[in-house]
Amino acid sequence: MSIESTPGAQTLTIVGAGIVGLASALALQRAGFKVRILDKTGVAAGASKGNAGHFGTEQVFPLADPALLLKLPGMLLDPLGPFRIRPQYFFKALPWFMHFMLNMLPARRAHNTQAIRALNQKAIGAMQQLVSFCDCESLLVLNGSLLVFETTPRAEVEAEYRRYAAAGVAVRLLDGDAVRALEPTLSRDIRHGLYFTLVGHTPDPQGLCEAMARKFVSLGGELVIGELAQIQTQGGLSLRTTEGNMWQTEHLLLAAGAWSTPFARQIGHKVPLETERGYHLMMPQHSGLSRPVASFERKFIITPMTQGTRLAGTVEFGGLKAPMSPARADCLFEHARVLLPQIFATARVSDGERWMGFRPSLPDSLPVIGKSNVDRVYFSFGHQHLGLTWAAISANLLEQVILGKQPEIDMAPYRVQRFD
Incomplete structure (x- = not known):
């Protein structure tokens, strides 16, 4: 050939x-x-095909966060937790996690954060040029995104806000009513939100x-x-x-x-490449949202799509060969029903289509x-x-x-x- x-x-x-x-x-x-x-x-x-459709330029912090260290034991015990290691895969993943923990050191974390920011600062402009060249400008929506909080104390929300702002991320701190002014279909249980104003999404990855x-x-x-x-x-x-x-x-x-x-x-x-198995549940109902909405406590994201609403999240280390864990997709539905009670009041998890895909991750992010x-x-x-x-x-x-x-x-x- x-x-x-x-x-x-x-x-x-x-x-x-x-x-x-x-x-x-x-x-x-x-x-x-x-x-x-x-x-x-x-x-x-x-x-x-199956990603959340979120151009996450606000995500400037490496995954190697020292705060994870205290949570590692629970990751093995909770099959539906947001960050899980399959028990049978633990020893195979261990060398990667050793590299991962080294990247929690302050100097490495600062270096990696700066390198992530350098890419993020150029990412949206480069994608705008690309979709224009491909005559598909409608597939890049620049309407920002929200990170919402239900039970987190105000002081902790403000600390998150300052953390992003100090990293150069364009962000606004909102109360619950201001969040719902942007997205009226969201639950009244949402008390605060961070509005990332220079973020985009695609309604059809x-x-x-x-x-x-x-x-x-x-x-x-x-x-x-x-x-x-x-x-x-x-x-x-x-x-x-x-x-x-x-x-x-x-x-x-x-x-x-x-x-x-x-x-x-x-x-x-x-x-040292490892596979993060990501899940989504694609629901046919339209959310009424105009931008992606992530939950701080629930660790998942809702993205409005052309064909409905995508619920995505959870990280699972289990390699390329293990079968899908359907419950890890299904659990996203209950979270979404709390955040969008009117949209999913009569919906059923069986309405959705499950998906699992493989993220290629290196220990320094x-x-x-x-x-x-x-x-x-x-x-x-x-x-x-x-x-x-x-x-x-x-x-x-x-x-x-x-x-x-x-x-x-x-x-x-x-x-x-x-x-x-």
């Missing part, structure tokens, strides 16, 4: 047709490369990816369904799929999300973006909860790296070599 190159164009293969791979494909296609995307399932078949894929194909890009088996670097770059197909490529980008680890290992990089140790092989994976948010800015940075331009932000925090 070969790519029919236009005169002077170099071939570039991307492994992964999630939103990170698609955004990168468009950026590199516009830069003059002849691009093929290889994916074992197809466009947006994984986390890019899969539709956004499909619009990007259509643009890519219309410009001459090629989408191939196939599962990568081996990367060969001797005598030039070549790829072999599990189906037995082989082709050569002049450049390779690995953007396979949670499945990136074995391929990175093939070219000499041992990356930063992605891997940039060059590998092999010439012309590049990485863009490990975007944890912020793949949707960071897809467009990651693509821009990767293009700058590949073309030898000065990147618009310091790339050192995202280099794969930080794990060497």
Whole structure:
């Protein structure tokens, strides 16, 4: 198999047709490369389809929070808790958690926070340019988001407000009535809220990816369904799929999300990537909300979607092979019924559609973006909860790296070599 190159164009293969791979494909296609995307399932078949649809630029704090240490024992005991480790997976995940806890040290946490902020500050602008290029501006709604509080004392809410404000996040502190003035369908039990004013969402994450894929194909890009088996670097770059197909490529980008680890290992990089299993329950009822609403106490998020209301949340460490835990999706319904009592008063959990997907997470909460140790092989994976948010800015940075331009932000925090 070969790519029919236009005169002077170099071939570039991307492994992964999630939103990170698609955004990168468009950026590199516009830069003059002849691009093929290889994916074992197809466009947006994984986390890019089922995410919460939230462009979470307010999420500037790394997941490695010292406050989690006291909660770790309970994570093993509560099968429906917001942050869970499957007991049978505990020892397999232990090395990752050792790295994770090292990133709780104050100096590392401050470094990682700054690196997250650097990406977040550019993320919305980059996505605006991308949706404009793909003629799907309606799939990016810039209406902010809410974090609501039911029982948390006012002093603690104010402390949360100050924490975000000190980190440079655009945020307003609201009382319950002001929250309901923005979102009248929310419960009267909500006493406070943080309004993140420069945050966005998409009402159709899969539709956004499909619009990007259509643009890519219309410009001459090629989408191939196939599962990568081996990367060969001797005598030039070549790829072999599990189906037995082989082709050569002049450049390779690995953007396979949670499945990136074995391929990175093939070219000499041992990356501590772990899989966070995320759940959602897609309800057909429309919430009446105009923006995402997250619950501080309940640790989940409600996002208005074109086809209804998405309830998303909970983190589960259990690897790529264990089956879905349906109860972890179903428990989101009871939380939503409390926050939106009128909308879900007569609804049933069986109305909803369960989903589980895999988030690729590194212990410092930063992605891997940039060059590998092999010439012309590049990485863009490990975007944890912020793949949707960071897809467009990651693509821009990767293009700058590949073309030898000065990147618009310091790339050192995202280099794969930080794990060497």
